[in-house]
Amino acid sequence: MLPASLEEAVEALAEAPGAVPVAGGTDLMGAVNAGLLRPVALLGLGRIAELRGWQYQDGAALLGAGLTHARMARPDFAALIPGLAEAAATVGPPQVRNVGTLGGNVVSAHPAGDTLPVLAALEATLTLIGPEGVREVPVSHLLTGIDPLREGELLAFVRVPLLHAPQVYLKATGRTGPGRATASVSVVLDPARRSVRCAVGAVAPVPLRPLEAEAWVAGCIDWDGDRTIEPAAAAAFGDYVASACVPEPPEGMDGGPGAAVLRLRRTVSVLARRALGRALK
Ligand SMILES: Cc1cc2nc3c(=O)[nH]c(=O)nc-3n(C[C@H](O)[C@H](O)[C@H](O)COP(=O)(O)OP(=O)(O)OC[C@H]3O[C@@H](n4cnc5c(N)ncnc54)[C@H](O)[C@@H]3O)c2cc1C
Missing domain, CATH: 3.30.390.50 (CO dehydrogenase flavoprotein, C-terminal domain)
Structure with missing residues:
Protein backbone atom coordinates (compact mmCIF):
# COMPACT_ATOMS: atom_id res chain seq x y z
CA MET A 1 0.00 0.00 0.00
CA LEU A 2 1.43 3.38 -1.05
CA PRO A 3 -1.01 6.17 -0.15
CA ALA A 4 -0.37 9.67 -1.54
CA SER A 5 -1.98 11.64 1.30
CA LEU A 6 -2.42 11.38 5.06
CA GLU A 7 -6.16 10.93 4.59
CA GLU A 8 -5.60 7.97 2.24
CA ALA A 9 -3.07 6.49 4.67
CA VAL A 10 -5.49 6.61 7.61
CA GLU A 11 -8.23 5.04 5.45
CA ALA A 12 -5.86 2.31 4.25
CA LEU A 13 -4.86 1.48 7.85
CA ALA A 14 -8.51 1.28 8.86
CA GLU A 15 -9.22 -1.13 5.98
CA ALA A 16 -6.22 -3.33 6.75
CA PRO A 17 -6.00 -3.83 10.52
CA GLY A 18 -2.56 -5.13 11.44
CA ALA A 19 -0.82 -3.31 8.57
CA VAL A 20 2.35 -1.59 9.76
CA PRO A 21 3.45 1.88 8.56
CA VAL A 22 6.95 2.07 7.14
CA ALA A 23 8.89 5.28 6.51
CA GLY A 24 12.64 4.81 5.89
CA GLY A 25 12.50 1.19 7.07
CA THR A 26 15.86 1.44 8.88
CA ASP A 27 14.39 0.21 12.18
CA LEU A 28 11.42 -1.76 10.88
CA MET A 29 13.13 -3.81 8.18
CA GLY A 30 15.87 -4.79 10.63
CA ALA A 31 13.19 -6.29 12.88
CA VAL A 32 11.49 -8.01 9.91
CA ASN A 33 14.78 -9.41 8.61
CA ALA A 34 15.66 -10.69 12.08
CA GLY A 35 12.30 -12.52 12.21
CA LEU A 36 11.11 -10.42 15.17
CA LEU A 37 8.16 -8.99 13.28
CA ARG A 38 5.84 -10.51 10.66
CA PRO A 39 3.51 -7.69 9.54
CA VAL A 40 0.40 -8.78 7.63
CA ALA A 41 0.99 -5.83 5.28
CA LEU A 42 3.17 -2.73 5.01
CA LEU A 43 1.88 0.80 4.51
CA GLY A 44 4.59 2.86 2.80
CA LEU A 45 4.58 6.54 3.85
CA GLY A 46 7.22 7.65 1.34
CA ARG A 47 4.80 9.13 -1.24
CA ILE A 48 3.05 11.47 1.21
CA ALA A 49 4.50 14.88 0.28
CA GLU A 50 3.00 16.74 3.28
CA LEU A 51 5.08 14.58 5.64
CA ARG A 52 8.40 15.50 4.05
CA GLY A 53 8.61 19.27 4.69
CA TRP A 54 7.75 21.79 7.37
CA GLN A 55 5.54 24.83 7.82
CA TYR A 56 5.29 27.68 10.32
CA GLN A 57 2.37 28.06 12.70
CA ASP A 58 1.99 30.46 15.66
CA GLY A 59 5.69 30.82 16.49
CA ALA A 60 6.33 27.12 16.02
CA ALA A 61 7.56 24.86 13.23
CA LEU A 62 5.32 21.99 12.24
CA LEU A 63 7.75 19.31 11.08
CA GLY A 64 6.55 16.49 8.83
CA ALA A 65 7.18 13.07 10.36
CA GLY A 66 8.80 12.03 7.06
CA LEU A 67 11.67 14.54 7.30
CA THR A 68 14.87 12.56 6.92
CA HIS A 69 17.87 13.04 9.20
CA ALA A 70 19.92 14.16 6.18
CA ARG A 71 17.36 16.89 5.43
CA MET A 72 17.29 18.08 9.05
CA ALA A 73 21.09 18.26 9.14
CA ARG A 74 21.17 20.82 6.28
CA PRO A 75 22.07 24.47 7.06
CA ASP A 76 18.62 25.99 6.42
CA PHE A 77 17.06 23.60 8.96
CA ALA A 78 19.99 24.13 11.37
CA ALA A 79 19.29 27.87 11.33
CA LEU A 80 15.75 27.10 12.49
CA ILE A 81 16.18 24.33 15.10
CA PRO A 82 19.92 23.93 15.67
CA GLY A 83 19.64 21.27 18.38
CA LEU A 84 17.59 18.96 16.19
CA ALA A 85 19.93 19.50 13.24
CA GLU A 86 22.93 18.55 15.41
CA ALA A 87 21.16 15.42 16.64
CA ALA A 88 20.13 14.39 13.10
CA ALA A 89 23.72 14.81 11.87
CA THR A 90 24.93 12.23 14.42
CA VAL A 91 22.45 9.47 13.47
CA GLY A 92 24.16 6.36 12.06
CA PRO A 93 26.05 6.32 8.75
CA PRO A 94 24.96 8.47 5.74
CA GLN A 95 22.90 5.63 4.19
CA VAL A 96 20.76 5.59 7.35
CA ARG A 97 20.50 9.41 7.55
CA ASN A 98 19.38 9.58 3.91
CA VAL A 99 16.26 7.49 4.50
CA GLY A 100 15.70 7.33 8.28
CA THR A 101 13.04 9.79 9.46
CA LEU A 102 12.11 11.94 12.42
CA GLY A 103 8.78 10.10 12.77
CA GLY A 104 10.45 6.68 12.73
CA ASN A 105 12.92 7.83 15.39
CA VAL A 106 10.08 9.01 17.66
CA VAL A 107 7.80 6.00 17.16
CA SER A 108 10.66 3.51 17.59
CA ALA A 109 11.40 5.32 20.89
CA HIS A 110 14.77 3.60 21.29
CA PRO A 111 16.39 4.82 24.56
CA ALA A 112 19.38 6.05 22.51
CA GLY A 113 17.26 7.72 19.79
CA ASP A 114 19.18 10.90 18.97
CA THR A 115 16.26 13.24 18.29
CA LEU A 116 14.46 12.32 21.53
CA PRO A 117 16.42 14.35 24.14
CA VAL A 118 16.24 17.40 21.89
CA LEU A 119 12.47 17.05 21.44
CA ALA A 120 12.13 16.57 25.22
CA ALA A 121 14.19 19.71 25.96
CA LEU A 122 12.19 21.67 23.37
CA GLU A 123 8.94 20.37 24.91
CA ALA A 124 7.74 19.37 21.45
CA THR A 125 4.23 18.07 20.86
CA LEU A 126 3.09 15.45 18.37
CA THR A 127 0.15 15.62 16.01
CA LEU A 128 -1.41 12.16 15.68
CA ILE A 129 -3.99 11.38 13.01
CA GLY A 130 -6.27 8.38 13.15
CA PRO A 131 -9.76 7.08 12.44
CA GLU A 132 -11.14 9.16 15.33
CA GLY A 133 -9.54 12.40 14.14
CA VAL A 134 -6.54 14.50 15.11
CA ARG A 135 -5.04 14.84 18.57
CA GLU A 136 -1.99 16.54 20.02
CA VAL A 137 0.16 14.92 22.72
CA PRO A 138 3.39 16.03 24.42
CA VAL A 139 6.34 13.99 23.16
CA SER A 140 7.08 12.90 26.74
CA HIS A 141 3.59 11.37 27.03
CA LEU A 142 4.11 9.20 23.96
CA LEU A 143 7.61 8.13 25.00
CA THR A 144 6.63 7.22 28.57
CA GLY A 145 3.52 5.37 27.39
CA ILE A 146 1.10 7.71 29.22
CA ASP A 147 -0.47 8.40 25.84
CA PRO A 148 0.69 5.81 23.28
CA LEU A 149 -0.14 5.65 19.56
CA ARG A 150 -3.57 4.07 19.19
CA GLU A 151 -4.62 1.39 16.69
CA GLY A 152 -4.73 2.90 13.18
CA GLU A 153 -3.01 6.17 14.18
CA LEU A 154 -0.12 7.82 12.39
CA LEU A 155 2.37 10.38 13.63
CA ALA A 156 1.87 13.24 11.17
CA PHE A 157 3.75 16.26 12.56
CA VAL A 158 6.11 17.27 15.34
CA ARG A 159 5.43 20.79 16.64
CA VAL A 160 8.57 22.54 17.87
CA PRO A 161 8.58 26.08 19.33
CA LEU A 162 10.97 28.42 17.54
CA LEU A 163 13.12 29.90 20.31
CA HIS A 164 15.67 31.82 18.18
CA ALA A 165 18.40 31.03 20.72
CA PRO A 166 21.32 28.60 20.99
C1 LIG B 1 23.00 0.89 10.95
C2 LIG B 1 22.02 1.72 11.76
C3 LIG B 1 22.49 2.72 12.57
C4 LIG B 1 21.59 3.51 13.32
N1 LIG B 1 22.10 4.51 14.11
C5 LIG B 1 21.24 5.28 14.81
C6 LIG B 1 21.76 6.35 15.60
O1 LIG B 1 22.96 6.61 15.71
N2 LIG B 1 20.85 7.10 16.28
C7 LIG B 1 19.50 6.88 16.21
O2 LIG B 1 18.73 7.62 16.84
N3 LIG B 1 19.00 5.87 15.45
C8 LIG B 1 19.83 5.07 14.75
N4 LIG B 1 19.33 4.05 13.99
C9 LIG B 1 17.89 3.76 14.01
C10 LIG B 1 17.05 4.39 12.87
O3 LIG B 1 17.80 4.68 11.75
C11 LIG B 1 16.31 5.67 13.33
O4 LIG B 1 15.54 5.41 14.49
C12 LIG B 1 15.41 6.23 12.24
O5 LIG B 1 15.07 7.54 12.58
C13 LIG B 1 14.14 5.40 12.04
O6 LIG B 1 13.39 6.02 11.02
P1 LIG B 1 12.75 5.20 9.81
O7 LIG B 1 12.04 6.18 8.96
O8 LIG B 1 13.74 4.34 9.15
O9 LIG B 1 11.71 4.31 10.63
P2 LIG B 1 11.02 2.93 10.16
O10 LIG B 1 12.00 1.82 10.30
O11 LIG B 1 10.33 3.09 8.85
O12 LIG B 1 9.90 2.80 11.30
C14 LIG B 1 10.25 2.65 12.65
C15 LIG B 1 8.96 2.44 13.47
O13 LIG B 1 8.18 3.62 13.43
C16 LIG B 1 6.90 3.37 12.84
N5 LIG B 1 6.62 4.58 12.05
C17 LIG B 1 7.45 5.23 11.19
N6 LIG B 1 6.90 6.38 10.78
C18 LIG B 1 5.67 6.45 11.37
C19 LIG B 1 4.61 7.41 11.34
N7 LIG B 1 4.70 8.54 10.64
N8 LIG B 1 3.51 7.16 12.08
C20 LIG B 1 3.40 6.04 12.83
N9 LIG B 1 4.37 5.10 12.89
C21 LIG B 1 5.49 5.31 12.18
C22 LIG B 1 7.05 2.09 12.05
O14 LIG B 1 5.82 1.39 11.94
C23 LIG B 1 8.06 1.36 12.92
O15 LIG B 1 7.40 0.76 14.02
C24 LIG B 1 20.19 3.25 13.24
C25 LIG B 1 19.71 2.24 12.40
C26 LIG B 1 20.61 1.48 11.66
C27 LIG B 1 20.07 0.39 10.76
Whole structure:
Protein backbone atom coordinates (compact mmCIF):
# COMPACT_ATOMS: atom_id res chain seq x y z
CA MET A 1 0.00 0.00 0.00
CA LEU A 2 1.43 3.38 -1.05
CA PRO A 3 -1.01 6.17 -0.15
CA ALA A 4 -0.37 9.67 -1.54
CA SER A 5 -1.98 11.64 1.30
CA LEU A 6 -2.42 11.38 5.06
CA GLU A 7 -6.16 10.93 4.59
CA GLU A 8 -5.60 7.97 2.24
CA ALA A 9 -3.07 6.49 4.67
CA VAL A 10 -5.49 6.61 7.61
CA GLU A 11 -8.23 5.04 5.45
CA ALA A 12 -5.86 2.31 4.25
CA LEU A 13 -4.86 1.48 7.85
CA ALA A 14 -8.51 1.28 8.86
CA GLU A 15 -9.22 -1.13 5.98
CA ALA A 16 -6.22 -3.33 6.75
CA PRO A 17 -6.00 -3.83 10.52
CA GLY A 18 -2.56 -5.13 11.44
CA ALA A 19 -0.82 -3.31 8.57
CA VAL A 20 2.35 -1.59 9.76
CA PRO A 21 3.45 1.88 8.56
CA VAL A 22 6.95 2.07 7.14
CA ALA A 23 8.89 5.28 6.51
CA GLY A 24 12.64 4.81 5.89
CA GLY A 25 12.50 1.19 7.07
CA THR A 26 15.86 1.44 8.88
CA ASP A 27 14.39 0.21 12.18
CA LEU A 28 11.42 -1.76 10.88
CA MET A 29 13.13 -3.81 8.18
CA GLY A 30 15.87 -4.79 10.63
CA ALA A 31 13.19 -6.29 12.88
CA VAL A 32 11.49 -8.01 9.91
CA ASN A 33 14.78 -9.41 8.61
CA ALA A 34 15.66 -10.69 12.08
CA GLY A 35 12.30 -12.52 12.21
CA LEU A 36 11.11 -10.42 15.17
CA LEU A 37 8.16 -8.99 13.28
CA ARG A 38 5.84 -10.51 10.66
CA PRO A 39 3.51 -7.69 9.54
CA VAL A 40 0.40 -8.78 7.63
CA ALA A 41 0.99 -5.83 5.28
CA LEU A 42 3.17 -2.73 5.01
CA LEU A 43 1.88 0.80 4.51
CA GLY A 44 4.59 2.86 2.80
CA LEU A 45 4.58 6.54 3.85
CA GLY A 46 7.22 7.65 1.34
CA ARG A 47 4.80 9.13 -1.24
CA ILE A 48 3.05 11.47 1.21
CA ALA A 49 4.50 14.88 0.28
CA GLU A 50 3.00 16.74 3.28
CA LEU A 51 5.08 14.58 5.64
CA ARG A 52 8.40 15.50 4.05
CA GLY A 53 8.61 19.27 4.69
CA TRP A 54 7.75 21.79 7.37
CA GLN A 55 5.54 24.83 7.82
CA TYR A 56 5.29 27.68 10.32
CA GLN A 57 2.37 28.06 12.70
CA ASP A 58 1.99 30.46 15.66
CA GLY A 59 5.69 30.82 16.49
CA ALA A 60 6.33 27.12 16.02
CA ALA A 61 7.56 24.86 13.23
CA LEU A 62 5.32 21.99 12.24
CA LEU A 63 7.75 19.31 11.08
CA GLY A 64 6.55 16.49 8.83
CA ALA A 65 7.18 13.07 10.36
CA GLY A 66 8.80 12.03 7.06
CA LEU A 67 11.67 14.54 7.30
CA THR A 68 14.87 12.56 6.92
CA HIS A 69 17.87 13.04 9.20
CA ALA A 70 19.92 14.16 6.18
CA ARG A 71 17.36 16.89 5.43
CA MET A 72 17.29 18.08 9.05
CA ALA A 73 21.09 18.26 9.14
CA ARG A 74 21.17 20.82 6.28
CA PRO A 75 22.07 24.47 7.06
CA ASP A 76 18.62 25.99 6.42
CA PHE A 77 17.06 23.60 8.96
CA ALA A 78 19.99 24.13 11.37
CA ALA A 79 19.29 27.87 11.33
CA LEU A 80 15.75 27.10 12.49
CA ILE A 81 16.18 24.33 15.10
CA PRO A 82 19.92 23.93 15.67
CA GLY A 83 19.64 21.27 18.38
CA LEU A 84 17.59 18.96 16.19
CA ALA A 85 19.93 19.50 13.24
CA GLU A 86 22.93 18.55 15.41
CA ALA A 87 21.16 15.42 16.64
CA ALA A 88 20.13 14.39 13.10
CA ALA A 89 23.72 14.81 11.87
CA THR A 90 24.93 12.23 14.42
CA VAL A 91 22.45 9.47 13.47
CA GLY A 92 24.16 6.36 12.06
CA PRO A 93 26.05 6.32 8.75
CA PRO A 94 24.96 8.47 5.74
CA GLN A 95 22.90 5.63 4.19
CA VAL A 96 20.76 5.59 7.35
CA ARG A 97 20.50 9.41 7.55
CA ASN A 98 19.38 9.58 3.91
CA VAL A 99 16.26 7.49 4.50
CA GLY A 100 15.70 7.33 8.28
CA THR A 101 13.04 9.79 9.46
CA LEU A 102 12.11 11.94 12.42
CA GLY A 103 8.78 10.10 12.77
CA GLY A 104 10.45 6.68 12.73
CA ASN A 105 12.92 7.83 15.39
CA VAL A 106 10.08 9.01 17.66
CA VAL A 107 7.80 6.00 17.16
CA SER A 108 10.66 3.51 17.59
CA ALA A 109 11.40 5.32 20.89
CA HIS A 110 14.77 3.60 21.29
CA PRO A 111 16.39 4.82 24.56
CA ALA A 112 19.38 6.05 22.51
CA GLY A 113 17.26 7.72 19.79
CA ASP A 114 19.18 10.90 18.97
CA THR A 115 16.26 13.24 18.29
CA LEU A 116 14.46 12.32 21.53
CA PRO A 117 16.42 14.35 24.14
CA VAL A 118 16.24 17.40 21.89
CA LEU A 119 12.47 17.05 21.44
CA ALA A 120 12.13 16.57 25.22
CA ALA A 121 14.19 19.71 25.96
CA LEU A 122 12.19 21.67 23.37
CA GLU A 123 8.94 20.37 24.91
CA ALA A 124 7.74 19.37 21.45
CA THR A 125 4.23 18.07 20.86
CA LEU A 126 3.09 15.45 18.37
CA THR A 127 0.15 15.62 16.01
CA LEU A 128 -1.41 12.16 15.68
CA ILE A 129 -3.99 11.38 13.01
CA GLY A 130 -6.27 8.38 13.15
CA PRO A 131 -9.76 7.08 12.44
CA GLU A 132 -11.14 9.16 15.33
CA GLY A 133 -9.54 12.40 14.14
CA VAL A 134 -6.54 14.50 15.11
CA ARG A 135 -5.04 14.84 18.57
CA GLU A 136 -1.99 16.54 20.02
CA VAL A 137 0.16 14.92 22.72
CA PRO A 138 3.39 16.03 24.42
CA VAL A 139 6.34 13.99 23.16
CA SER A 140 7.08 12.90 26.74
CA HIS A 141 3.59 11.37 27.03
CA LEU A 142 4.11 9.20 23.96
CA LEU A 143 7.61 8.13 25.00
CA THR A 144 6.63 7.22 28.57
CA GLY A 145 3.52 5.37 27.39
CA ILE A 146 1.10 7.71 29.22
CA ASP A 147 -0.47 8.40 25.84
CA PRO A 148 0.69 5.81 23.28
CA LEU A 149 -0.14 5.65 19.56
CA ARG A 150 -3.57 4.07 19.19
CA GLU A 151 -4.62 1.39 16.69
CA GLY A 152 -4.73 2.90 13.18
CA GLU A 153 -3.01 6.17 14.18
CA LEU A 154 -0.12 7.82 12.39
CA LEU A 155 2.37 10.38 13.63
CA ALA A 156 1.87 13.24 11.17
CA PHE A 157 3.75 16.26 12.56
CA VAL A 158 6.11 17.27 15.34
CA ARG A 159 5.43 20.79 16.64
CA VAL A 160 8.57 22.54 17.87
CA PRO A 161 8.58 26.08 19.33
CA LEU A 162 10.97 28.42 17.54
CA LEU A 163 13.12 29.90 20.31
CA HIS A 164 15.67 31.82 18.18
CA ALA A 165 18.40 31.03 20.72
CA PRO A 166 21.32 28.60 20.99
CA GLN A 167 20.64 24.87 21.30
CA VAL A 168 23.27 22.16 21.59
CA TYR A 169 23.22 18.37 21.28
CA LEU A 170 26.23 16.30 22.37
CA LYS A 171 26.54 12.54 22.24
CA ALA A 172 29.04 10.02 23.59
CA THR A 173 29.41 6.68 21.79
CA GLY A 174 31.28 3.55 22.79
CA ARG A 175 33.51 3.75 19.71
CA THR A 176 34.84 6.20 17.15
CA GLY A 177 32.68 6.89 14.08
CA PRO A 178 28.91 6.65 13.91
CA GLY A 179 27.24 4.68 16.65
CA ARG A 180 24.38 4.65 19.12
CA ALA A 181 24.72 7.03 22.05
CA THR A 182 25.90 5.66 25.38
CA ALA A 183 24.87 9.03 26.81
CA SER A 184 23.62 12.24 25.21
CA VAL A 185 22.69 15.70 26.41
CA SER A 186 20.60 18.44 24.86
CA VAL A 187 20.71 21.99 26.24
CA VAL A 188 18.26 24.60 24.98
CA LEU A 189 18.22 28.28 26.00
CA ASP A 190 14.92 30.10 26.25
CA PRO A 191 15.93 33.76 26.81
CA ALA A 192 12.33 35.03 26.68
CA ARG A 193 11.55 32.98 29.80
CA ARG A 194 15.12 33.26 31.15
CA SER A 195 15.24 29.50 31.34
CA VAL A 196 17.61 26.69 30.45
CA ARG A 197 16.13 23.36 29.44
CA CYS A 198 18.13 20.17 29.45
CA ALA A 199 17.42 16.52 28.65
CA VAL A 200 19.66 13.50 29.00
CA GLY A 201 19.31 10.57 26.61
CA ALA A 202 20.39 6.91 26.54
CA VAL A 203 20.84 6.51 30.33
CA ALA A 204 17.21 5.45 30.95
CA PRO A 205 14.35 4.08 28.81
CA VAL A 206 13.21 7.67 28.05
CA PRO A 207 14.97 11.06 28.05
CA LEU A 208 15.26 12.56 31.55
CA ARG A 209 14.79 16.24 32.46
CA PRO A 210 16.88 17.40 35.46
CA LEU A 211 14.38 20.13 36.40
CA GLU A 212 16.10 21.30 39.61
CA ALA A 213 19.47 21.63 37.86
CA GLU A 214 17.79 23.60 35.04
CA ALA A 215 16.19 26.06 37.49
CA TRP A 216 19.41 26.40 39.50
CA VAL A 217 21.63 27.15 36.50
CA ALA A 218 19.16 29.64 35.02
CA GLY A 219 19.72 31.70 38.17
CA CYS A 220 23.51 31.70 37.59
CA ILE A 221 23.31 33.24 34.10
CA ASP A 222 23.70 36.96 33.47
CA TRP A 223 20.64 37.19 31.15
CA ASP A 224 20.80 41.00 30.82
CA GLY A 225 24.50 41.07 29.99
CA ASP A 226 26.43 38.82 27.64
CA ARG A 227 24.84 35.61 28.99
CA THR A 228 27.97 34.40 30.73
CA ILE A 229 28.40 31.96 33.59
CA GLU A 230 31.31 31.29 35.95
CA PRO A 231 33.28 28.15 34.95
CA ALA A 232 32.75 26.72 38.45
CA ALA A 233 28.97 27.12 38.06
CA ALA A 234 29.07 25.37 34.65
CA ALA A 235 31.01 22.47 36.21
CA ALA A 236 28.55 22.30 39.11
CA PHE A 237 25.68 22.20 36.58
CA GLY A 238 27.33 19.17 34.93
CA ASP A 239 27.55 17.35 38.27
CA TYR A 240 24.00 18.36 39.20
CA VAL A 241 22.62 16.97 35.92
CA ALA A 242 24.63 13.75 36.25
CA SER A 243 23.56 13.09 39.83
CA ALA A 244 19.92 13.75 38.91
CA CYS A 245 19.96 11.37 35.92
CA VAL A 246 22.40 8.58 36.76
CA PRO A 247 21.89 6.70 40.03
CA GLU A 248 24.65 6.63 42.63
CA PRO A 249 26.55 3.32 42.50
CA PRO A 250 25.67 1.08 45.46
CA GLU A 251 28.19 1.23 48.32
CA GLY A 252 31.04 -1.25 48.21
CA MET A 253 30.81 -1.61 44.38
CA ASP A 254 34.00 0.17 43.40
CA GLY A 255 34.82 -2.25 40.59
CA GLY A 256 32.58 -3.89 37.93
CA PRO A 257 29.09 -2.42 37.61
CA GLY A 258 29.84 0.31 40.18
CA ALA A 259 32.75 1.58 38.09
CA ALA A 260 30.58 1.58 34.96
CA VAL A 261 27.94 3.71 36.71
CA LEU A 262 30.62 6.14 37.90
CA ARG A 263 32.00 6.39 34.34
CA LEU A 264 28.51 7.09 33.01
CA ARG A 265 28.01 9.81 35.64
CA ARG A 266 31.29 11.43 34.64
CA THR A 267 30.37 11.26 30.95
CA VAL A 268 26.98 12.90 31.54
CA SER A 269 28.59 15.58 33.72
CA VAL A 270 31.16 16.46 31.04
CA LEU A 271 28.54 16.45 28.24
CA ALA A 272 26.20 18.72 30.24
CA ARG A 273 28.99 21.16 31.18
CA ARG A 274 30.24 21.34 27.57
CA ALA A 275 26.74 21.66 26.11
CA LEU A 276 25.96 24.55 28.45
CA GLY A 277 29.31 26.17 27.69
CA ARG A 278 28.69 25.96 23.95
CA ALA A 279 25.15 27.30 24.29
CA LEU A 280 26.43 30.31 26.25
CA LYS A 281 29.45 30.99 24.02
C1 LIG B 1 23.00 0.89 10.95
C2 LIG B 1 22.02 1.72 11.76
C3 LIG B 1 22.49 2.72 12.57
C4 LIG B 1 21.59 3.51 13.32
N1 LIG B 1 22.10 4.51 14.11
C5 LIG B 1 21.24 5.28 14.81
C6 LIG B 1 21.76 6.35 15.60
O1 LIG B 1 22.96 6.61 15.71
N2 LIG B 1 20.85 7.10 16.28
C7 LIG B 1 19.50 6.88 16.21
O2 LIG B 1 18.73 7.62 16.84
N3 LIG B 1 19.00 5.87 15.45
C8 LIG B 1 19.83 5.07 14.75
N4 LIG B 1 19.33 4.05 13.99
C9 LIG B 1 17.89 3.76 14.01
C10 LIG B 1 17.05 4.39 12.87
O3 LIG B 1 17.80 4.68 11.75
C11 LIG B 1 16.31 5.67 13.33
O4 LIG B 1 15.54 5.41 14.49
C12 LIG B 1 15.41 6.23 12.24
O5 LIG B 1 15.07 7.54 12.58
C13 LIG B 1 14.14 5.40 12.04
O6 LIG B 1 13.39 6.02 11.02
P1 LIG B 1 12.75 5.20 9.81
O7 LIG B 1 12.04 6.18 8.96
O8 LIG B 1 13.74 4.34 9.15
O9 LIG B 1 11.71 4.31 10.63
P2 LIG B 1 11.02 2.93 10.16
O10 LIG B 1 12.00 1.82 10.30
O11 LIG B 1 10.33 3.09 8.85
O12 LIG B 1 9.90 2.80 11.30
C14 LIG B 1 10.25 2.65 12.65
C15 LIG B 1 8.96 2.44 13.47
O13 LIG B 1 8.18 3.62 13.43
C16 LIG B 1 6.90 3.37 12.84
N5 LIG B 1 6.62 4.58 12.05
C17 LIG B 1 7.45 5.23 11.19
N6 LIG B 1 6.90 6.38 10.78
C18 LIG B 1 5.67 6.45 11.37
C19 LIG B 1 4.61 7.41 11.34
N7 LIG B 1 4.70 8.54 10.64
N8 LIG B 1 3.51 7.16 12.08
C20 LIG B 1 3.40 6.04 12.83
N9 LIG B 1 4.37 5.10 12.89
C21 LIG B 1 5.49 5.31 12.18
C22 LIG B 1 7.05 2.09 12.05
O14 LIG B 1 5.82 1.39 11.94
C23 LIG B 1 8.06 1.36 12.92
O15 LIG B 1 7.40 0.76 14.02
C24 LIG B 1 20.19 3.25 13.24
C25 LIG B 1 19.71 2.24 12.40
C26 LIG B 1 20.61 1.48 11.66
C27 LIG B 1 20.07 0.39 10.76
